């Protein structure tokens with residue numbers, strides 16, 4: 216059949232969503248409009264956005280901290296989003312829509328007016344064998360489909376909504392913002408680590424939780440100060456002493472490690488069924504999830520990419536590009552490590568049994584190399600495999616959970632496949648892989664409960680490996696401890 220005949224026989228579709236193929240565009244947010252626009256955001260879990268809000272408060276930028284993701288967000292994300300996205304996409308875009316609809320209800324503004332007056336700050340746009348590169352356009356699709364035509368987003372590391380070279384943008388991802396963002400994430404990590412140990416070991420959990428809430432507010436206040444570089448360490452020292460005064464139980468609970476795709480691992484809310492809180496409630500200690508660690512992995516990955524780029528560059532311009540990138544990653548790693556160590560020293564987490572150690576990226580890469588080449592990037596790269604090998608070799612934990620979102624390519628599709636090999640090498644690793652979908656809590660958490668039961672048995676077996684004399688001494692010490700604690704409660 217000739218080309219002309221084919222064209223005549225093919226009927227054009229009734230509806231063509233042209234923007235979906237060509238990409239949505241919108242007007243940039245410019246300085247002259249700065250005061251009329253409100254920035255909406257939430258990052259993974261409530262503490263991160265709560266602390267970052269200090270920056271917006273200081274800069275006098277209107278903002279809405281959207282707080283934690285909730286189950287309902289997945290429904291909104293699915294309603295307006297493309298099919299077969301990964302579940303962090305549904306959670307984050309759904310959260311944006313839920314909040315936009317809330318604004319519409321509360322203010323009575325039209326959708327058109329809301330699109331002009333609000334902007335969504337989020338991550339996305341970094342490409343790779345994962346859907347993260349599709350996030351910016353997907354946010355715009357979801358907003359437009361929900362009726363918020365020409366809604367705008369501010370995306371880290373993306374040119375979307377920017378006029379190249381223009382100095383008129385109302386908001387810039389400049390160095391001060393990046394430093395503040397880094398500090399907010401570190402602070403959220405350290406408070407999360409404190410929560411993991413205090414909820415597990417505090418004699419009175421309710422009191423410990425009240426102290427944690429108080430500490431969050433103290434940090435936010437110190438971070439709102441223009442002198443935050445000085446006020447924060449002083450405040451953290453005070454908080455560290457406050458936590459150290461919380462009475463803790465003197466015992467070691469079964470220890471559980473959680474890893475996985477970064478949203479499913481670090482959401483600490485409906486995004487991962489409050490997984491770490493559930494584990495603590497079930498009578499185990501859980502190792503905290505660290506966004507700082509994940510950021511250091513990203514820097515490590517880009518450093519490796521830059522070194523490879525320099526090695527294979529075809530001209531001096533390319534060499535200069537990768538050298539600049541290399542310098543940037545090294546500086547960023549130094550700054551993050553500096554603030555992390557400084558704040559850890561101020562808190563003194565060992566005094567309240569909090570685990571804040573960071574793992575070395577080169578060591579992890581070498582551990583994984585044979586099974587998951589560390590230069591295969593995307594998602595969490597070699598991390599999940601390396602962590603499993605490291606912890607199995609050390610025999611340091613009683614249970615290992617790998618949590619990944621429904622529809623995740625690198626974590627479910629690749630890491631879990633390689634994990635089968637790791638398990639054949641270390642069959643004693645009490646391993647469970649779960650896929651978070653935003654619903655199905657009962658089924659997922661009952662599987663986690665089975666792993667925890669096994670972890671408890673394993674923990675008890677390790678303790679029973681003591682010599683008979685050691686067992687008697689240990690049992691006597693436990694009994695004395697219990698009597699003393701009961702006495703304290705009734706005093």
Ligand code: SF4
Nearest residue numbers: 301345346594623624
């Ligand atoms: S790592 Fe997986 S869940 Fe995360 S953005 Fe990529 S595809 Fe989605």
